[in-house]
Amino acid sequence: MMPVNPAAEDEDSARPATGTTRTSNMRLSIGPIQYFWPRERVEKFYEGLAKHSPLVIYLGETVCSKRRELDRDAWIALARMLADHGHEVIVSTLSLIEAGSELGACRRTVENGEFTIEANDMSAVQFLLERKLPFVAGPGINLYNHLAIDYLRRNGMFRLSLPVELGRKHLEAVREHAREAGMQLPEIEIHAWGRLPLAWSARCFTARAVGRGKDQCRFECIHHPEGQHVSTREGEDFLNLNGVQVQSAAVQDLSARADELAAAGVDILRLYPQAEGLDTVIQRFESALAGHPIQAAEGSVDGYWLGAVGMEAGLRPSTLP
Amino acid sequence: MKLVCPAGSLPALFEAVDNGADAVYLGFRDTTNARAFPGLNFSPRDLARGLKHARAAGCEIFLALNTYPTCRKLGQAFDAVDRASDLGADALIVAEISVLEYAANNYPDLRRHLSVQGSATTPAALDFYKQQFGISRAVLPRVLALQQVEHLAATAPVELEVFAFGSLCIMVEGRCQLSSYATGKSPNCDGVCSPPEYVSWSESAEGRSVRLNGLLIDRFEADERAGYPTVCKGRYRVDGRLMHALEEPVSLNTLDLLPRLTACGVTAVKIEGRQRSPAYVGAVTRIWRQAIDRLASGRQPAVDPQWHKTLSGLSEGSQVTLGPYQRAWQ
Known part of the structure; x- marks a missing residue:
């Protein structure tokens, strides 16, 4: 499918203008690559990112343990290269662990001894607690209120990537309740750009789409660098198949809401890798953080942030001249 | 093997108890449980009556408190824990950390089961919930193949309960948006x-x-x-x-897996269907009771072909599957 081109219609807004001031201390992060790309593509992607001004970069295979274009040593080598360039590098664990071999791999990742971990299921959380290591809770860890957040914070969680269905009002409520209870919150990260991870299954939907089972997948997903598009029978964009993960077809784009995000106390905006054009996306968000008005990308959604239906797009602020 | 059956109403509870359930699970009439549908679930008064009926038959009552309360709903969730304890429920089925912590701190003697919505699929994840909150049982998400269930049963630090029959969630429960x-x-x-x-x-x-x-x-x-x-x-x-990009309209039926689930040490099988009619609950409970008793007696055939026919007739779309327990499904 076609990569999303975020800047097709607002090149002007992406160019920093003089006289604006940075309104927040929010930082940008790059989420783990969700798709199965050939090794050269992955390495090229991170070589490109390396030269960028400092980012938080999450990496590692989070979707399917059969995807082994890069083994753990190769991921760690990439992590070192990025850290040497001044980035904050975090290694992410698999989101759904079924086999004993996958659990062993998760444990060895936690024990890498060098890089901080993003835990994407409670198995990883347990391994981290046993070793008293600090960690980031990924979007798959269900923390829906200030008490649960505080529980894991007391056990080493220093950053939380919010569950995707939670938005602004929710975050404000968490802040308010935490303040009243005298609780300190961890850093808060939010899904600011990319297709939303909506569901996980034992089944590989990409293999199913070509009439195969997961055990006979023949790595069909390597032919779909941004997954497979699912629309309704009327042609309405709906979902995106990515192996055992189901994503939204639409990109969630919160770039136009930088002020709201800062006001709600978001610390980090997470941008998910896509096959082409992530540079432009990063520029777009840097521009937003610098205080420039941005219009949301065409076809993008932000319903979850508004506390509404996830696939809806809110009223766009008409801030462009 | 214990048989855990659903009840969305008092008549359904009577059907489950009278047809041989070892335990009935149910929820309060609010959003503290994962079947918050109109006209379904229990008032405290209904629950008290249901408990009395179940007690007389030696059947246990599990209270499902398995949504993820946001800050504003925490009071309601904790209140539900208090009520469940006051009324004398035998166990709570909980998914969320703060509810588990509240229950463990305030009612340490009230058994805590990790809900399927807690998404725990490994010994490590089960260790977390056992060490932190003292859970005694976990309901497994419908993602593990039968062999993986067997491996987990061999090492799990708590009792395991698995879905045996009913509507099939094909996504990891608790992680589907x-x-x-x-x-x-x-x-x-x-x-x-x-x-x-x-x-x-x-x-x-x-x-x-x-x-x-x-x-x-x-x-x-x-x-x-x-x-x-x-x-x-x-x-x-x-x-x-x-x-059907994700799944066809089919239901789960694991009657044929019952011998292996029993042999590997799974503690309980769970019937889905709190939204279904009392007649449905009664019919499904009766067959699974017979199947468990037949297996325990060693009589052959272990599975009566008529049971399959009846269960298929009760299923969504009249089609059944072994779902993720069978690798080919995945």
Whole structure:
């Protein structure tokens, strides 16, 4: 499918203008690559990112343990290269662990001894607690209120990537309740750009789409660098198949809401890798953080942030001249 | 092997108890549980009556408190824990950290089961919930193959309960946002999936269309059986081809796996269906009771072919599957 081109219609807004001031201390992060790309593509992607001004970069295979274009040593080598360039590098664990071999791999990742971990299921959380290591809770860890957040914070969680269905009002409520209870919150990260991870299954939907089972997948997903598009029978964009993960077809784009995000106390905006054009996306968000008005990308959604239906797009602020 | 059966109403509870359930699980009439549908679930008064009936038959009552309360709903969730304890429930089925912590701190003697919504699939994840909150049992998400269930049963630090029969969630429970993406209402926050108030049916020359919040989930010809528009059971176009991209409208039936589930040490099998009728609950409970008793007696055949026929007739779309327990399904 076609990569999303975020800047097709607002090149002007992406160019920093003089006289604006940075309104927040929010930082940008790059989420783990969700798709199965050939090794050269992955390495090229991170070589490109390396030269960028400092980012938080999450990496590692989070979707399917059969995807082994890069083994753990190769991921760690990439992590070192990025850290040497001044980035904050975090290694992410698999989101759904079924086999004993996958659990062993998760444990060895936690024990890498060098890089901080993003835990994407409670198995990883347990391994981290046993070793008293600090960690980031990924979007798959269900923390829906200030008490649960505080529980894991007391056990080493220093950053939380919010569950995707939670938005602004929710975050404000968490802040308010935490303040009243005298609780300190961890850093808060939010899904600011990319297709939303909506569901996980034992089944590989990409293999199913070509009439195969997961055990006979023949790595069909390597032919779909941004997954497979699912629309309704009327042609309405709906979902995106990515192996055992189901994503939204639409990109969630919160770039136009930088002020709201800062006001709600978001610390980090997470941008998910896509096959082409992530540079432009990063520029777009840097521009937003610098205080420039941005219009949301065409076809993008932000319903979850508004506390509404996830696939809806809110009223766009008409801030462009 | 223990048989855990659903009840969405007092008559359903009577059916489950009278047909041989070892335990009945149910929820309060609010959004503290994952079947928060209109007209379903228990008032404290109903629960007291149900408990009395169950006690007399030696049947246990498990209270499902398995949504993920947001800050504003924490009071309601903790209140539900208090009520469950006051009324004398035998166990709580809980998914969320703060509810587990509250129950463990305030009612240490009230058994805590990790809900399927807690998404725990490994010994390490079970260790977490046992060490932190003292859970004694966990309900497994419907993602593990039978062999993986057997491996887990051999090392799990707590009792295991697995889904045996009923509607089939094909996504990891507790980690599915398909409903909230389409309707804004989610299993985690609201205790509902693809809720009925968002469903609309219409007839046209093209067939019978069913929509969820306006989104076309499927369209049926006159001779096709029309199913409920759960997002994961819809027909969509994948790269232009029309198909059940995620799953067909089928139900789970693991009757044939009962011997292996029993042999590997799984503690309990769970029947899905708190939204189903008392008659349904009674019929399904009766067959599974017979199957468990037959297996324990060693009589052959272990599975009566008539049981399959009856269960298939009760299933969504009349089609059944072994689901993820069988690797070919995956």
